[in-house]
Amino acid sequence: MKKILLTSLMGFLAWGTQAQEDLSQYVDPMIGTAKMGHTYPGATVPFGSVQLSPDTDTIPYEVNGRYNPEVYRYCAGYQYDDATIVGFSHTHFSGTGHSDLGDFLMMPTSGPLQLNPGTEADPDSGYRSRFSHDREHAAPAYYQVTLDDYDIDVELTATTRVGVHRYTFAQGEDAHVILDLMAGIYNYDDKNVWTFMREENDTLVTGFRETTGWARTRKVFFALSFDKPIKQYGNRKYDEKQAYRGFWGRFNESENFPEIAGRKIRAYFDFDLEDGEQLIAKMAISPVSTAGAIKNMQAETPGWDFDAIHQAGVDSWNKELHKVQVKTIQESDKVNFYTAMYHAFLGPTVYGDVDGRYRGLDMNIHQAEGFTNYTSFSLWDTYRALHPLFNVLQPARNRDMVKSMLAHYDQSVHPMLPIWSHYANENWCMIGYHSASVIADAVVKETVTADLAHALDAAVTTAQTAYFDGIGAYMEKGYVPEDVSGASVSKTLEYAYDDWAIAQMADKIGNASISREFAARAENYKNVYDQQTGFMRPKLKDGSWKQGFDPLDTHGQGFIEGNAWNYSLYVPHAPQEMINMMGGDHRFVEHLDSLFSMDLPDRYFANTEDISREGIIGNYVHGNEPSHHVVYLYNWTDQAWKSHDKIRMILRAMYQTGADGLGGNDDFGQMSAWYLFSALGFYPVAPGSVEYALGSPLVEEATLNLENGKTFTVEAQNQSEKNQYVSKVLLNGEELHEPFIRHADIMKGGKLTFIMKGRPNKKIFSKD
Structure with missing residues (x-):
């Protein structure tokens, strides 16, 4: 009996040692x-x-x-x-x-x-x-x-x-x-x-x-x-x-x-x-x-x-690293994966003393009651994938981050949620009111379940603050005129997305009037689409198109950190409507294909060392966040398979080992969050939705150890460098017929299996 007990104990200890592998290495x-x-x-x-x-x-x-x-x-x-x-x-x-x-x-x-x-x-x-x-x-x-x-x-x-x-x-x-x-x-x-x-x-x-x-x-x-x-x-x-x-x-x-x-x-x-x-x-x-x-x-x-x-x-x-345990094709993939987790978990950062006291936006000292206060919200970047990643791997922290944003709102003299804030300051950097997206995503995914009326009121008030970045004109005309506020097309498109997110939150809470109002505002993207050119383009306050339009130029064309080719694909909340508006599947896929194969002339760069050259594949600008969802848009067409090799290409080209391994700024973890989601095989195209679009995973296997005690496993059978295409996907053994999974599928635990092949299955997720 002693021998049996000793053998069992040794086996248990061996398992414990294996379970606690030093992933920091x-x-x-x-x-x-x-x-x-x-x-x-x-x-x-x-x-x-x-x-x-x-x-x-x-x-x-x-x-x-x-x-x-x-x-x-x-x-x-x-x-x-x-x-x-x-x-x-x-x-x-x-x-x-x-x-x-x-x-x-x-x-x-x-x-x-x-x-x-x-x-x-x-x-x-x-x-x-x-x-x-x-x-x-x-x-x-x-x-x-x-x-x-x-x-x-x-x-x-x-x-x-x-x-x-x-x-x-x-x-x-x-x-x-x-x-x-x-x-x-x-x-x-x-x-x-x-x-x-x-x-x-x-x-x-x-x-x-x-x-x-x-x-x-x-x-x-x-x-x-x-x-x-x-x-x-x-x-x-x-x-x-x-x-x-x-x-x-x-x-x-x-x-x-x-x-x-x-x-x-x-x-x-x-x-x-x-x-x-x-x-x-x-x-x-x-x-x-x-x-x-x-x-x-x-x-x-x-x-x-x-x-x-x-x-x-x-x-x-x-x-923190043990929240995901992965097996990869090669050792360097493991280095990139856990380094991405490391970078993703660097911020936002705790902002307050051990007793919970912190300096607020009003410069007074506040007490964080029942939450840890956070700062450094680079929201134009991080609403896209980092905060959605937190809803999967760090829900408790993300809940506190939402509470920190609401505290910022409460301390603001003209109530506004944070735009880009740090150390009790608002920098007003970049565009959109993407705190609303972060909060909405946390609400619809039930990370945040309390104080919902206050959260909705904060998002609505922020979206109606007329002095901020052309919002007054946006509410009046349904678009931001370029002769009222620069980067007008980018603002119109991002406001429309944020409005949709607010509508989803209102719908979840049960506020039908706010849901209807902001669902209508969410369609404002249509007001800056030019059917004749096939691009989003800037309008003036008299309703006419701004002249001298060049869809490849990033300067003076109504966009920020992108051009018309990139931003014309920025309707993450209504991809099917966008595809229809742009001429249907065939024309849209041609547009999307060309984005990755174009050769941008040198005249679009200030010089050969222009920093905007960082993170570019063709005209796909991975180093700038407005493009991060783009490769997953194939899922709304009849050629979903076309995303698979491109996702793997981006993973290989933009994320490498070595000091120069990142294809652009990590942007407080957003680039890393894109890597983590994509390496796992799914991505949140529209935060505020409970759906994730499927792609082509890089891992052989990954186990997500969730805060609720459940585990969700991703398995890629026949995984290799050659086998980049997904021929079939199963969720808990049942074949999926659409290229999407839901947040609840992950959080209740289970298994997502990708069957990998060297050639595309052109019928996968076919609409026929």
């Missing part, structure tokens, strides 16, 4: 750090407030009074091809097309003290250091690099609200840690409104930084603690006038003075260290106060065991 945070992927390689935990990452340069926003285009390369602070590191800051965006953050840059140095960062062309003129990728390593919750100029080994890890540094000084004499309160991403001269720093004792420093920029008013507090006493500290104040006046002139504030305030401050801390000795620093951040930052530090990192904190971060990533 397949994540490569370096993917997307080159070219225009705009990801960062540093240490963070899922949805963490702290993103502790190296910055390879701090680029001025303006040069000689003009916008510096180099700023765009440094949206995440790091470029893989750079040769120097200027320091390690604690907040970063992942994969965005705009810059901000980069708070509280720290840099360990040794030897003669320098408080100027220097330049990449002349690193020796400042505190920055050369480095080599041969002595650099990035992994979930961990980053390591050797600073060659100082022979200092830097290791970074993080909790949700605390960044933890471990520095090993080969030469302990003259060891310094610089805290640069001036440095930042999107770094123009007057970004800093005010900074403050205070030495609480010989191991603890507190302070805050208030900045303006993309976020007009952003305030972040910090608490910085060292595991060894500070021998000496000092600072340099870089304000316009260096002289200290009045009472403060009685003291030398630059050395060992307990506090300092100013617009531009750099501080240093000296330590007595032996050669090879380590120094650990913890930087906690808070949107509320320095006391809040200290509480965050005490709650999340009460001790100094760097390795234990790191392991806890790895464990938190493994918990």
Whole structure:
């Protein structure tokens, strides 16, 4: 009996070990750090407030009074091809097309003290250091690099609200840690409104930084603690006038003075260290106060065991990555899959202290009751696939994100849901009111089941806010006139989609009048379709078409991040009506085919290095989100099979291993979410619908471990590089006769089986 029990126990332990495979080993945070992927390689935990990452340069926003285009390369602070590191800051965006953050840059140095960062062309003129990728390593919750100029080994890890540094000084004499309160991403001269720093004792420093920029008013507090006493500290104040006046002139504030305030401050801390000795620093951040930052530090990192904190971060990533377990054709596919999951789970980010307090849009301090508050909503990107992915894999978090959006609405002086918001600021970036889509999708899929009347009212009020981006004219005329508001066609089409989403939410809740009103508005896409040219095109306020129309041009034609060829396919909520409007299946399929095979002339690019060349296949622009649903539109024609090889082509062309592996910005996880859905074989063409369009999966097998305790399995029989076409699909053993599955099919658990072949089954899902 003992032998049987021992054998059973060993079998159970073996199963447990297999079940808890370290999936973090397949994540490569370096993917997307080159070219225009705009990801960062540093240490963070899922949805963490702290993103502790190296910055390879701090680029001025303006040069000689003009916008510096180099700023765009440094949206995440790091470029893989750079040769120097200027320091390690604690907040970063992942994969965005705009810059901000980069708070509280720290840099360990040794030897003669320098408080100027220097330049990449002349690193020796400042505190920055050369480095080599041969002595650099990035992994979930961990980053390591050797600073060659100082022979200092830097290791970074993080909790949700605390960044933890471990520095090993080969030469302990003259060891310094610089805290640069001036440095930042999107770094123009007057970004800093005010900074403050205070030495609480010989191991603890507190302070805050208030900045303006993309976020007009952003305030972040910090608490910085060292595991060894500070021998000496000092600072340099870089304000316009260096002289200290009045009472403060009685003291030398630059050395060992307990506090300092100013617009531009750099501080240093000296330590007595032996050669090879380590120094650990913890930087906690808070949107509320320095006391809040200290509480965050005490709650999340009460001790100094760097390795234990790191392991806890790895464990938190493994918990999230185990939501999907995959078998793939080749090892690189597994790397791409789990790296995509990693990038998808970087944001939106937690925004609030451990006690639930956070700074609101009204700049007052609020208490999050019954939810975790989130920030950094890049909604023009993420409504398409990232938030729908959360409804499958992260419903509890997505529920809190919706509550965070509604809190934003409640705190707005002219009630509006967020458009692109971060750190208690609304940036008004991009178009549409896609919070409505995110909320509607969560409501119809029953992720959100409470406070529904408030959610609907917030969406309706936002959609009726006449001062926002031509909505007044849109409501009056049924389209946005180009001579009233630019990018008018894109706005009309996206407003019409959002209106449809609101109608779906109203229908789910049972508000028939709102459903009818917004279902009618959802048909406004018809008002910008020109039957003669076969394209969506801009209209003027007198009802005439804008002249000089070029369907391939992206400039001045009524579109944003796309052209008429792309946006004429943007009616995700009514694809069958769009196909009929464009001449039926045959003509529509020809149009769709040509999108992938066209060769865009050079005249449509500013130059050979134009960033708009990133992520393009023919005239299909995968790097810009309006095209993300397009390949799945074949499912509404009699040639559904035509999507299969194209989906696989996009998966291979746009997502590769290596620093330059992303075909465009990751856009806060939207590009990664597209990959995850498509690799699994289905995609949410119209969030707000409970249907997913089927495609051609890349995985051999995937098991989705859902929050409700159910599992949903995707199986691709005969999967290979050659077998890209789906010949048959079965759901729980029953053959599907339409290329769609429903959200409930996934959430109640089951099995989706694709039978793969090397040649297309042209009769699959045939309308005949």
